[in-house]
Amino acid sequence: xxxxxxxxxxxxxxxxxxxxxxxxxxxxxxxxxxxxxxxxxxxxxxxxxxxxxxxxxxxxxxxxxxxxxxxxxxxxxxxxxxxxxxxxxxxxxxxxxxxxxxxxxxxxxxxxxxxxxxxxxxxxxxxxxxxxxxxxxxxxxxxxxxxxxxxxxxxxxxxxxxxxxxxxxxxxxxxxxxxxxxxxxxxxxxxxxxxxxxxxxxxxxxxxxxxxxxxxxxxxxxxxxxxxxxxxxxxxxxxxxxxxxxxxxxxxxxxxxxxxxxxxxxxxxxxxxxxxxxxxxxxxxxxxxxxxxxxxxxxxxxxxxxxxxxxxxxxxxxxxxxxxxxxx
Amino acid sequence: xxxxxxxxxxxxxxxxxxxxxxxxxxxxxxxxxxxxxxxxxxxxxxxxxxxxxxxxxxxxxxxxxxxxxxxxxxxxxxxxxxxxxxxxxxxxxxxxxxxxxxxxxxxxxxxxxxxxxxxxxxxxxxxxxxxxxxxxxxxxxxxxxxxxxxxxxxxxxxxxxxxxxxxxxxxxxxxxxxxxxxxxxxxxxxxxxxxxxxxxxxxxxxxxxxxxxxxxxxxxxxxxxxxxxxxxxxxxxxxxxxxxxxxxxxxxxxxxxxxxxxxxxxxxxxxxxxxxxxxxxxxxxxxxxxxxxxxxxxxxxxxxxxx
Numbered sequence: 001x002x003x004x005x006x007x008x009x010x011x012x013x014x015x016x017x018x019x020x021x022x023x024x025x026x027x028x029x030x031x032x033x034x035x036x037x038x039x040x041x042x043x044x045x046x047x048x049x050x051x052x053x054x055x056x057x058x059x060x061x062x063x064x065x066x067x068x069x070x071x072x073x074x075x076x077x078x079x080x081x082x083x084x085x086x087x088x089x090x091x092x093x094x095x096x097x098x099x100x101x102x103x104x105x106x107x108x109x110x111x112x113x114x115x116x117x118x119x120x121x122x123x124x125x126x127x128x129x130x131x132x133x134x135x136x137x138x139x140x141x142x143x144x145x146x147x148x149x150x151x152x153x154x155x156x157x158x159x160x161x162x163x164x165x166x167x168x169x170x171x172x173x174x175x176x177x178x179x180x181x182x183x184x185x186x187x188x189x190x191x192x193x194x195x196x197x198x199x200x201x202x203x204x205x206x207x208x209x210x211x212x213x214x215x216x217x218x219x220x221x222x223x224x225x226x227x228x229x230x231x232x233x234x235x236x237x238x239x240x241x242x243x244x245x246x247x248x249x250x251x252x253x254x255x256x257x258x259x260x261x262x263x264x265x266x267x268x269x270x271x272x273x274x275x276x277x278x279x280x281x282x283x284x285x286x287x288x289x290x291x292x293x294x295x296x297x298x299x300x301x302x303x304x305x306x307x308x309x310x311x312x313x314x315x316x317x318x319x320x321x322x323x324x325x326x327x328x
Numbered sequence: 329x330x331x332x333x334x335x336x337x338x339x340x341x342x343x344x345x346x347x348x349x350x351x352x353x354x355x356x357x358x359x360x361x362x363x364x365x366x367x368x369x370x371x372x373x374x375x376x377x378x379x380x381x382x383x384x385x386x387x388x389x390x391x392x393x394x395x396x397x398x399x400x401x402x403x404x405x406x407x408x409x410x411x412x413x414x415x416x417x418x419x420x421x422x423x424x425x426x427x428x429x430x431x432x433x434x435x436x437x438x439x440x441x442x443x444x445x446x447x448x449x450x451x452x453x454x455x456x457x458x459x460x461x462x463x464x465x466x467x468x469x470x471x472x473x474x475x476x477x478x479x480x481x482x483x484x485x486x487x488x489x490x491x492x493x494x495x496x497x498x499x500x501x502x503x504x505x506x507x508x509x510x511x512x513x514x515x516x517x518x519x520x521x522x523x524x525x526x527x528x529x530x531x532x533x534x535x536x537x538x539x540x541x542x543x544x545x546x547x548x549x550x551x552x553x554x555x556x557x558x559x560x561x562x563x564x565x566x567x568x569x570x571x572x573x574x575x576x577x578x579x580x581x582x583x584x585x586x587x588x589x590x591x592x593x594x595x596x597x598x599x600x601x602x603x604x605x606x607x608x609x610x611x612x613x614x615x616x617x618x619x620x621x622x623x624x625x626x627x628x629x630x631x632x633x634x635x
Contacts, residue, residue, distance in 0.1 A: 149588075149590035158579075263451065263453035266455070271544050285456070286548060286549075289459060297456075297463060304456045
């Protein structure tokens with residue numbers, strides 16, 4: 001078991017390096033750009049801030065006149081305290097507060113669609129590889145590849161137009177209707193699920209193909225192994241051979257891909273949220289871009305990166321339980 | 329078999345392959361349209377008719393919220409979008425070949441260090457990083473390409489690294505090392521040409537990624553919104569409330585064009601795989617020889633004709 005612990009610690013070390021790289025990028029990008037970052041940021045605050053507040057803000061960003069190294073340390077210090085600065089668009093709200101309001105909605109929407117599309121896609125991949133060259137196998141991969149060729153947010157626009165605007169089956173915007181009270185009550189839960197169906201479906205449709213194809217490819221090599229032939233020779237039913245013998249082994253690369261895909265799916269989810277005016281991180285990102293709210297943008301980059309890194313670590317833990325080879 | 333005859337066989341195979349030739353046909357006609365089309369269409373930036381008027385004989389795809397002709401905008405938009413996409417694809421492959429190739433060839437400490445950088449870039453979510461980069465830089469196609477290259481190179485580097493690792497142990501590489509050839513010559517003259525099909529499909533894959541990511545960034549308003557490209561077309565469509573006014577014609581043609589070119593590029597990739605992957609070649613051969621339904625999983629047929 002100590003080996004597994006070592007493995008987990010090594011992975012944690014890697015994610016710490018990645019987090020540090022993100023922090024450092026976040027610090028250096030504004031400073032490497034043409035123009036003075038402090039002047040650009042504070043020009044947008046003009047008239048909103050008292051001189052004292054301005055000095056406090058400069059310290060948060062490390063945008064003092066001190067040497068670069070000191071700026072860097074004061075920036076790292078404020079990041080560790082969770083101080084992401086003050087938003088320009090939602091002045092004088094701190095960035096950390098704004099981000100935390102939308103975080104749950106994004107996790108709900110992107111998380112459920114990711115899990116659903118992973119399950120359906122992996123299952124479909126297993127089934128079509130079993131009947132290779134069959135009707136499903138020649139129909140599903142190309143059609144899902146075609147759907148996957150559309151940009152996430154464009155499909156969202158189209159489905160919003162057809163099912164929301166024309167047919168009026170689904171609401172046009174927001175995450176819940178105005179007439180329910182926010183909290184753990186039945187109308188609110190139903191309303192939020194109802195609002196999530198359309199955005200979630202478009203995200204699932206676009207990402208389904210990737211899971212399916214990678215599962216199909218690993219299944220094909222697994223199906224050629226001797227233990228599958230043995231399982232068949234024992235006369236086990238094909239569902240048992242397919243799911244308990246082949247799929248169980250073929251699913252591992254898909255799990256590893258789960259962590260990698262997270263960042264990609266999240267990026268698509270952010271754009272989808274914008275189309276549906278869904279009050280998550282994507283909507284905040286749009287507000288930040290529209291009003292050139294640099295503190296909010298950089299705060300979003302940091303929180304999303306940390307969330308992805310954490311999720312990757314959980315995937316590592318899951319793989320430890322699923323794949324005995326990592327426990328050796 | 330020498331290198332030239334392999335290339336010739338691949339070339340013939342690609343042309344004969346249904347998927348690849350279908351994809352090639354669409355991609356080359358879209359490229360041709362983007363180069364020569366704007367010479368024959370109306371001025372895409374001129375105010376030509378009542379804003380948001382539906383498709384008619386005068387404007388086949390209608391007009392957008394600025395009263396511009398959607399058909400000419402779609403054709404003109406292809407130019408910048410494809411140019412940025414293929415530029416990105418090219419540089420992503422070059423950087424991937426350099427970094428991934430070096431990591432796979434040298435191994436050891438070099439590999440540890442380069443792999444760390446590759447993996448850090450892989451795990452970082454792309455869109456938020458692109459957004460902060462693009463928002464600090466002056467908007468325009470150069471910024472877009474730079475941002476896309478910076479966030480997209482890692483995947484290719486990883487693929488090329490693993491291919492390099494498997495090729496490095498082959499006899500012809502050992503022979504080259506023993507005969508005293510320099511490392512850079514072995515990498516670029518001996519090994520890289522053997523990866524040609526991988527490099528080609530990496531280029532296509534990276535271009536598809538660049539189309540999608542670029543359109544997404546421009547849709548957010550991070551491109552130069554005064555130029556005409558597929559991303560800015562969608563930006564203006566959503567800015568002019570295309571959805572709430574029901575003017576589907578302002579965003580459907582652009583989206584279909586994006587999907588058509590991405591799908592065609594993907595088809596070319598499938599075709600390249602079918603033509604150059606030895607496992608798929610032999611599979612195709614024995615499939616012809618055996619009647620349907622006799623093929624079952626786990627069975628390795630011994631029917632094989634010489635190619």
